[in-house]
Amino acid sequence: MVIIKNLKLEFSNKIIFDNLNINIKENQITAIQGPSGIGKTSLFLCINSMIKYEEDYKISGEILYKKDNKYIDILKLNDDEAQELRKEIIYVSQHPDLLPMSIYENLNFFAKTHNIKNRNEKIIEVLKQVYLYEEVKDVLNKSALKLSGGQQQRLILARALLLKPKVLLLDEPTASLNESLSKKIEQMLKELKITIAIISHFESQIKDISNVRYLL
Numbered sequence: 001m002v003i004i005k006n007l008k009l010e011f012s013n014k015i016i017f018d019n020l021n022i023n024i025k026e027n028q029i030t031a032i033q034g035p036s037g038i039g040k041t042s043l044f045l046c047i048n049s050m051i052k053y054e055e056d057y058k059i060s061g062e063i064l065y066k067k068d069n070k071y072i073d074i075l076k077l078n079d080d081e082a083q084e085l086r087k088e089i090i091y092v093s094q095h096p097d098l099l100p101m102s103i104y105e106n107l108n109f110f111a112k113t114h115n116i117k118n119r120n121e122k123i124i125e126v127l128k129q130v131y132l133y134e135e136v137k138d139v140l141n142k143s144a145l146k147l148s149g150g151q152q153q154r155l156i157l158a159r160a161l162l163l164k165p166k167v168l169l170l171d172e173p174t175a176s177l178n179e180s181l182s183k184k185i186e187q188m189l190k191e192l193k194i195t196i197a198i199i200s201h202f203e204s205q206i207k208d209i210s211n212v213r214y215l216l
């Protein structure tokens, strides 16, 4: 689904990674591991073409993405094409980037921007999917920024699910969750049966959910 070939990334002439080869297979969960600062998040930003907004970077190699049974090179997309790509390949950051709006509007605004029909139904569906609905159903009009770290993390995951992504790039999605919620989210991710790449520092999580792992 996403084939990374000989990828090299530099920031200000400092090599972050070089000769990186990764195969993110369709409908599998691929774990990306490695010590802090090795370049895991930067790799995800390359895959969803966000790296182009960073300063003083250099990139070479190929990131091939299977779209309509043809492979396109993500590194060669123009801005409009990259924007379209980000509706299919969604990056869920470890730092929730919620808007200063209500919990509901954070989802509704996003859904409107993407012309999603039956928004109310779908918002409830994704909130239930990430096990957040019961916690927020009576406070949907309260600010999303007042939610706890773990609730915010589930809210941005719910927002990503609204778009029915083809590829989910998850950056430590359960870092702020307790063990029981983490397990539920892991199970949900497995049941999604879509292509997922996940950065995680939890060895047990990687063992439980990933089909293949890469160490950076």
Ligand SMILES: Nc1ncnc2c1ncn2[C@@H]1O[C@H](COP(=O)(O)OP(=O)(O)OP(=O)(O)O)[C@@H](O)[C@H]1O
Pocket (backbone or CB within 6 Å): 011, 012, 016, 034, 035, 036, 037, 038, 039, 040, 041, 042, 043, 054, 055
């Ligand atoms: N925009 C940027 N400009 C310059 N250097 C950067 C930039 N973004 C990241 N870096 C550097 O690139 C390296 C890789 O960072 P990155 O965040 O990808 O690592 P990571 O493996 O995801 O780390 P962590 O596990 O701590 O999140 C780090 O040394 C970081 O300081």
